[in-house]
Amino acid sequence: MKPRFSTALPAALLLCVGACPLAKAAVFNVNVTIQDAVDNNPGDGECRISSGDFCTLRAAVMEANALPGTDVIVLPGNATITLDITGTGNSAATGDLDITESVLIGTFIVPDDELPVIDASALDNRIFDVRPSTDTLTLQRVILSGGSNTSGGAIYVRDGVNEVVLSRVKLQDNSADEYGGGIYNVSARLSIEDSVFNENHSGFGGAALMNDCGILNVVSSSFWKNDYPGDTFITSTVLADRQLSLRHDCVNAFTTVSMSDGDGQALLVRNGSSADQMKVSFQDSTIKGNLRAIELDGADALILLINSVLASENSANNCVFGGGTASLHPLSKVNLDTGHSCQGILGAPSWTDTNPGLAWFGGDGWHRFYIPQLNEFVIDRDQYCASTDLIGRPRPIDGDGDGSALCDLGAVEAFNTSSDIFADGFES
Numbered sequence: 001m002k003p004r005f006s007t008a009l010p011a012a013l014l015l016c017v018g019a020c021p022l023a024k025a026a027v028f029n030v031n032v033t034i035q036d037a038v039d040n041n042p043g044d045g046e047c048r049i050s051s052g053d054f055c056t057l058r059a060a061v062m063e064a065n066a067l068p069g070t071d072v073i074v075l076p077g078n079a080t081i082t083l084d085i086t087g088t089g090n091s092a093a094t095g096d097l098d099i100t101e102s103v104l105i106g107t108f109i110v111p112d113d114e115l116p117v118i119d120a121s122a123l124d125n126r127i128f129d130v131r132p133s134t135d136t137l138t139l140q141r142v143i144l145s146g147g148s149n150t151s152g153g154a155i156y157v158r159d160g161v162n163e164v165v166l167s168r169v170k171l172q173d174n175s176a177d178e179y180g181g182g183i184y185n186v187s188a189r190l191s192i193e194d195s196v197f198n199e200n201h202s203g204f205g206g207a208a209l210m211n212d213c214g215i216l217n218v219v220s221s222s223f224w225k226n227d228y229p230g231d232t233f234i235t236s237t238v239l240a241d242r243q244l245s246l247r248h249d250c251v252n253a254f255t256t257v258s259m260s261d262g263d264g265q266a267l268l269v270r271n272g273s274s275a276d277q278m279k280v281s282f283q284d285s286t287i288k289g290n291l292r293a294i295e296l297d298g299a300d301a302l303i304l305l306i307n308s309v310l311a312s313e314n315s316a317n318n319c320v321f322g323g324g325t326a327s328l329h330p331l332s333k334v335n336l337d338t339g340h341s342c343q344g345i346l347g348a349p350s351w352t353d354t355n356p357g358l359a360w361f362g363g364d365g366w367h368r369f370y371i372p373q374l375n376e377f378v379i380d381r382d383q384y385c386a387s388t389d390l391i392g393r394p395r396p397i398d399g400d401g402d403g404s405a406l407c408d409l410g411a412v413e414a415f416n417t418s419s420d421i422f423a424d425g426f427e428s
Contacts, residue, residue: 026071028060033079033116038093042066057081057118061092061099070102070135075118075142077110084122096120096129096149096156099137106140106167112366115170121146126153126174130188132160140167144182147174151210152184153200159244161188168194170366171208175201175229179239180210182226186244192218196366197237201229205268206239213242213250220256220390222367222411227263234291236268240278241299250278254285256390258369258411260361261289269324271299277327282308284385286410288358288370292317294342296324303345304329307385308336309356309378309410315339334382336409351377356409364391372399372414379414380406389413 028047037049039059043066047055057073064071075081087094107116120127126149130137137157147154153174157164164185169192171182181200183190190211195218197208207226209216228235237259240252252267259266266287269278280294281304287293293310294303303326310318319326319342332347340352357376363369367390372378379399385407389395396407399414408414 025069026064026067027074028055028063028071029074030055030057030060030076030081032056033076033081036082036084038085039063058083058085058092058097061097061103064103065092065098065100067101070104073103073105075105075107075116077107077116078114080117080119082122083118083120083127086123086125090129090131095123096125096127099128099130100133102134102136104138104140106138106142108141110141115141115143117143117145119146120148120154123147125149126156128155130155130157130161130164132158134161136163136165137161138165138167139169141169143170143172145171145173148176150177151179152176153181153202155183156180157183157185157188157190157214159186161186163189163191166192166195170196170198171200172196172198173200176203176206178202178204179206181207182209184210184212185214185216186212187214189215190217192216192221194219195221197221197223197226198368199224200226202235203228203233205236205241207235207262207264208237210239210241211250211252212244215249215251216240216253217251218254218257220388220392222258222369222390223260223262223266224258224368225261234264236265236295237262237290238267239270240267240280241270242276242278250276252279253281255281255283256386256388256411257282257285258367258390259285259287259290260368260370263291265292265295266290267293268295268297269299269301270297271324275300277302280304281329282306284308284389284407284411286358286370286412287311289313292320294318295320296322296326298323300325300327302327302329303332305332305335305346307334307382307407307409309358310336310342311338311356311358315353316341318342319345334384334409336378358410367391369412370410371412372408372410374399374414376414378409380404381409382407
């Protein structure tokens, strides 16, 4: 079948590209995954490689870059898309996939167990390099794996990009020698929803994500075992550090997020080029099993915490504020610190030197997280939570059976661990 484009988008696509100029949109259907090949004639409106009427991901990106408007690249389900044309340059013809025009890449009706994997392990490069001319890149329902580079192992978002959106995307086994094993974002608005960062690595910081000074908003997402590649040093899961850009205020917002089992800080905040106060927020979040929860290293930050749990490996190290000032946000409340190093930013009411429980660790086939159990301290503590938890279950529920439904502290409402939530083998 010849992979041509149409200006009439399928109804399912309209849900995801509501802001794009549909009259100019092209739709490219990738139908070759085991071969990496360039487009035969970028700009002619047809995704076609030289060996015939076939469309690779690389060819689709080259075609989308050559056309105005927000184009759509549809990936096939139950497939591994291999990238292996090495080289340099900014045309997407060799090496990483350079994005220079607005585009949506992903799947729309494929079930979760058949999401496509973009595999860059044979490329010795990152997967996407989002260039300054790009207005918006949207990735939806896809897995990114095997990317590597000095910074931005899977995705590098350069200064000048307006917005990057990730919706139900998994980044796994990507690495950076320096910063941002999964993503390095210089200054864009970076929105991450219902996404997963598992076992990504970096040498200097931000094993999952480095936010230089963009506006970062992470919702209903999980981070697990993002760390230094080896046992010699440690690295942060997320690093917020103004190094290259003065474009925006530095905002790092996390809502209904699980950050677990990293070998360093869950969030490390630095400020290498400005005296501005950084903005940090955690709401309905569980930060557990990391070396530290929140650390300021030479940076001042205004920190908002609501209905969140801070439980590091050593309770004395939940919050470390070295060479910087942590300011309490006036709306902070109902948080738990297993020690008392975060006491100045918890708000009231809150709890210090308190064991939350959360001994169970499991998953739902997508996210991995610590799960509240009956009679643990976090059960039914407050009324300040979002309407759904990390895995989309309604909250609050009556977890202690007293007839009053209150929110459990953290990212997940309590449920029975004998259920099939553990069927995916995530037990620990």
